[in-house]
Amino acid sequence: MILVTGATGTVGRALIDQLLSAGERVRATSRHPATAHLPADVEVVEADLGNPTQTAAAMRDVDRVFLLSTGPAIPEHDAVVTRAAAEAGIARLVKLSSGRTGDDTATDPIPTWHRAGEQSVRTAGVPWTIVRPLGFMSNALHWAGSIRAHGAVYAPYGQGRIAVIDPRDIAAVAKVALTTDGHDGQVYTLSGPQALSPGEQTAVLGAVLGRQLEFIEVAPEQARQAILDHGVPTELADAIMALRATALEAFTSVVHDTVARLTGTPPRTFEQWAADHAIEFHSTAA
Template sequence: MILVTGATGTVGRALIDQLRTAGERVRATSRQPADAQLPADVEVVRADLGDPSQMAAAMRGVDRVFLLSTGPAIPEHDAIVARAAADAGVERLVKLSSGRTGDDTATDPIPTWHRAGEQSVRTSGVPWTIVRPLGFMSNALHWAGTIRVRGAVYAPYGQGRIAVIDPRDIAAVAAVALTADGHDGQVYTLSGPQALSPGEQTAVLGEVLGRSLEFVEVAPEQARQAIVEHGVPAEMADAIMALRATALAAFTSVVHDTVERLTGAPPRTFRQWAIDHAAEFRSAAA
């Protein structure tokens, strides 16, 4: 049985779908199982990654684990999950990390949190694989509201480019690492097929939606305030803005062949992702 944490997010849900298609038995953790809305054949258990006793219970009968944790508690949560996996005799653990963790110059919060989490996984005694995507195509969904209402995208660091990846391709690599031999002790940096700026992503979205969209570069301070106003704690808002600033670094624009090499299929383009999610950017009137 495979335990999937972060099961209701974009990567976790895609991974569950792929594992079910492959005939794997899946258990998912959720703090609110009644709201998880996962397929009926997925066993959903109540568990908080920060609760050692709940994670120990979730590990019973599990032989492989997918670890997805977020926010400032990443170091603590990863340590708890890794320890529980080791105590349960888990045979394989795949951790979703951050692409920036592989950049030695990155000292901002998110890669720093993930480095600590990776260290707990590496020293747990459980055979491990670490997956490091450079950036998520699904982050463009944050623009859906202003696209629907104003026909515009407002974002900082307009000159920055990131080789963003479809979460389904991240899940596909994780599924391979969980179900096939030969991936123990490997660190995989993942990217999509092309590095794109926010303006270039906006242009693709406009073409897919059949409407003219405007890209407006905003100051980082304005972008941070918008994040806070959406209810994100200040510490996390600062971390998100620090990560966004790394789009200006060359590291995040490098295209890697990892997805095709491991899965046999090329990574999806941003246009493909946009076509699949077009309805989320269209207004009810449209």
């Protein structure tokens, strides 16, 4: 059985679907199982990754683990999960990290949190694989409201480019690492097929939606305030803004062949992702 943490997010949910399609038995953790809305074939258990007792219970009868944790608690949660995995005799653990963790010059919060988590993974005594995507295509969903209301995308760092990847392709690599041999001790950096700026992503979305969309670059301070206005804590808002600023650096624009090499299928384009999510950007969307 495979335990999937972070099961209700974009990557975790896609991974569950792919594992079920491959005939794997899946258990998922959720802090709120009643509202997880996962497939009926998934065994959903209540577990907060900061709770060692709940996490250890979730490991029973499991032989492989997908570790996905987020936010400032990444170091703590990864340490709890990896200790429980070692005590349970887990045969294989795959951690979803951040592409920026591989940039030695990156000292901003998110790669720093993930480096601490990776260290727990490496030293737990459990065979491990680390997956590092550079950026998610699904982050464009944050623009859906302004596209529906104003036909515009407001974002900072307009000249920055990131080789964003479809979460389903991240999940496909994780599935390979969980279900096939030869990945122990490997670190896989993942990207989509092309580095795109926010303006270029806006143009693609407009073409897919059949609408003329406008990209408006905003000051970082304005973008940070918008995040805070959505109720995001200050520490996390600052981490998000620091991550956004890295789009200006060359590291995040490098295209990697990892997805095609490991899965045998080229990574999806941003246009394909946009077409699959078009309903969420239309003015009639809920």
